[in-house]
Amino acid sequence: DAGITQSPRHKVTETGTPVTLRCHQTENHRYMYWYRQDPGHGLRLIHYSYGVKDTDKGEVSDGYSVSRSKTEDFLLTLESATSSQTSVYFCAIRPGTSGNTGELFFGEGSRLTVL
């Protein structure tokens, strides 16, 4: 158990409303990631963070922003949700002490439906 908690786990919202998903970790890992998972596309990286206030874009970052004001929390915000952002969102952490840099620990996911 890597101590990752995502909230909310399920959310239904309407087009144009703002949405924030939260990822909380308990083990002070430096690297945190937000992925979305859609049928036929696999997991795609949205944004990642390599420390407090240090973030960068992934391959599908349009329409999303992130913030990390504390080591333990990584927030994903949809400023104005669209139906194309209906997806399952996964937060992941990479243990910094691991030499195996592809070993990520994932949260349980947040299922977002935009009507």
Next chain:
Amino acid sequence: EDQVTQSPEALRLQEGESSSLNCSYTVSGLRGLFWYRQDPGKGPEFLFTLYSAGEEKEKERLKATLTKKESFLHITAPKPEDSATYLCAVQAISSGSARQLTFGSGTQLTVLP
């Protein structure tokens, strides 16, 4: 652009019927190839890392192998509890310190009792 293609999309096996899942990849310099298992409603769970062609890793009924263009996940005498979606991912040398992964779409494996 790094790409990962997994086949088949879905596979149904009888308990005890061995088979293989395929992961074909193109990447500009491979740092590592990774296999994950994902159960319904859960996040992916790490299984294996492979770094170079010819390398093999085993865990219980699973064995992962790597060539310069593809990886196979061999499942020997599967049991119903092996039913899951298996994801393959690559990490390019160019991924920098973030070490981003590029994932395939997965193979959904169902093992019937």
